[in-house]
Amino acid sequence: MTRLPGIDLELSPICLGTNTFGWTADAAASHAVLDGFVAGGGTFIDTADMYSTWVPGNSGGESETIIGEWIAHRGRHDDVVIATKVAAHPDFRGLAAETVAAGCDASLARLGVERIDLYYAHHDDAKRTIPEIAAAFDALVRAGKVGAIAASNFGPDRLREWVEHARAEGLAAPVALQPEYHLLRRADFEGALQPTTEALGLATFTYYGLASGFLTGKYRSAADVGEGARSGAVGTYATAEGFAVVDALVEVAQARGVAPATVALAWLRAHGVTAPIASARTAEQLPPLLAAGALELADDERSRLDAVSTPFA
Template sequence: MTTAIPFDVYPLALGGNTFGWTSDEATSFDVLDAYAAAGGNFVDTSDSYSAFAPGNSGGESETIIGSWLASRNNRGNVVIGTKVSQHPDFRGLAASNIAAAAEASLRRLRTDYIDLYYAHFDDESTPLEETAGAFDALVRAGKVRAIAVSNYRAERIREWFAIARREGFAMPVAVQPHYNLVHRVDYERQVAPVVADENLAVVPYFGLGAGFLTGKYRTQADLEAGAIRGHMAKSYFNDAGLAVVDALDKIASARGVEMATVALAWLRGRPNVVAPIASARTLEQLPSLLASATFDLDGSERADLDAVSAR
């Protein structure tokens, strides 16, 4: 598939949200090493990971990734995607804030360029022209290779493109939406038409529904025992969601793979999706994620998942 994204990426993006949160530095290095050894080259993070964790202030994930890049001397082999607007010290998308946040991310990542820089959440209090101009300035300065948006409404993405074309600014090449087998409607009805019109690369997050699509949460007791991830998976826990889990289980059992592999392979096969994002808190969780990069559903399996998830 040819999209607007200007570099080749492995068809599974490794989520960096666990680094410095539920994965310490040593474990994070192990996961990153194994991902790279398998051919992986696309790491997703944010300047705000993991300010939400007690004792953290934001930037912990970038710091660990930067230390790993430096210790492995492999910066040129890795595509780094990071984001701006949610770090406690750099909230919003005013031009001065974007410039300062980018510099802070570059220091933590121990690099002089970011491959893919996302506007993490829209900031409607700042004129979109200002935001688009600030991202363009980073591209022109060579500090960012390409720009992208995450969690943006369709009309705001179209507005960004209109401004960029009018002003000669760099245009977004990718979007990062919440999209998976049990959360399809918002993306497919609203954002997917813009993606098709602009040939954007799609890098979905929550590809496994915070663990729900691994089969980990089949009862209320499972959710309650799941601590943070269980709380995040609650929105999927209903009869329709459990029907999707059953369908995944059937395919996974028949093919001798994990449910996570099947769920991510379905997502990888959707239009314009270049790499679903999935996180591995431990090394043991990584193989089933990596397997999705080369696992292909047959026509009937894909049709079954399309039908049950459409409910």
Template sequence: MSNPFSDTFPLALGGNTFGWTSDEETSHAVLDAFVASGGNHIDTADSYSAWVDGHVGGESEQVIGSWLARRGNRDSVTIATKVSRHPQFKGLAPANIAAAVDASLERLGTDHIDLYYAHYDEPERPIEEIAAAFDALVAAGKVLAVGVSNVEPERIAAWIDTAQKNNLAAPIALQPHYNLLTREPYESSLAPLAAQHGLGVFTYFSLAAGMLTGKYRSASDIQGTDRERHLSRYTNDAAFGAIDALTDVAAAHDVEPASVALAWLRNRPGVVAPIASARNVAQLDALIAGARLELTPDEVARLDAASA
């Protein structure tokens, strides 16, 4: 079977900032710059950005949809989005999935979604029911491929087994929380599963909520910031030691620490593309550099050891 991700640029653009910290005009500029740099895979979710006061979810998809309409470039990019967390479409009941995909298609202004993820599992729901619901979307041509995120390895394996036994569309992509500071449980439980089943891996929190930009070098740097809630999990000596190694390697290449963090991720087994977002075009430069930077074996070994 041919690799469905063989033409994917080794950086996926995250859409979580679109319509939130990036207004429509800025978001379109980021998307334009990403594509101009060779990028072709955009990742979003129907729930982005429902966590913001006054937002209802789907803001990111709407911004991407307006960009696709203005540029007329739908066939030159692949779009990934997700179901189960939108306030109106919570969970993985078949009827909910069917309604949510139609809402996403309308916001995106397209007749198909290239990669559709189960964003979070609904563990009490039979996996056979979920597998059949996603297969129905593929059969209808609304979705081209299926992915999983935040689903336990046993449930993913059961989904794939069910799909194979019943001739259903099986997941081909995995989106895990994985970065230089968070290597587990991905490496011990999810990476072997991805390798066994040939799942393409697209990592989220690739820059550890901004920690791997090198901006935060101590716990005091984080206190009082708008990212304190996300960053507090990384305020330990081991994390800051890994960041020291990261900044040293970055200095040797005259690039930003974020570029090195993405280059390290990009070369992990099974990873098709790390997902990273940019609030503006200036932030995108370091991300694109990470898609092209080649680390030496000694540098990779140093980062491995520092983050183990």
């Protein structure tokens, strides 16, 4: 469990992704996932204002709305940490100060909370200077609308600049980075991002921990990819090198008596990730994800997975 400055609650070692909400999971299934996650000890939930705009008929905000309904129904928000993001909703694009402020208000309204626990810049905005971005996010913390701030999909140089500028100026500084990182995409994180986060003392919450489901072991050949909602992303991993990683995951998992998804997420933790993010379409998919918070890989297991995923490093 991890604590971050500005956030009262301890973060669970696995963060629940919620881009499935309003996409592959309807409201009832999403609420069952949230209930199951909390019942299984989860405290950390990741969403974004733009989830799930890519679904025909959606306009963005569906995931936050579903989470807001769940919070309202339970009547409490104090036992979960909600992270959301701004910059990619069709009505709130980029990181201009007025966009960030208006996007935050819209997220607060959809979530039905007085404060967003962790608020991310979803991606960088090259049109804005770092001092502009830093001031926009600092204002939200000072207004009490946000507990802590963070960056997603930032490059190492602009991330460092934001953190160092904010610290030097006495502004709220990012406490975490959310980049993509998993066994089939290692180079960017391990190359420059991870050394930067370590040097700056930032937490890391990495996304696509299951490579969109490819690393659960349910795809063992190209024929398994099919035509589902995830087939586009999963299809890109369906190579000999990708299946070799899955084969190794399945063998390590069988030897440990756990699911391949558990090993895939435990491998991220073994590589220093503070809390990997993974999503579930149904509550039944949750136990292997939650189990990853307690699985410590042995050195030989980690080395084997490191070696077989070298083509992605």
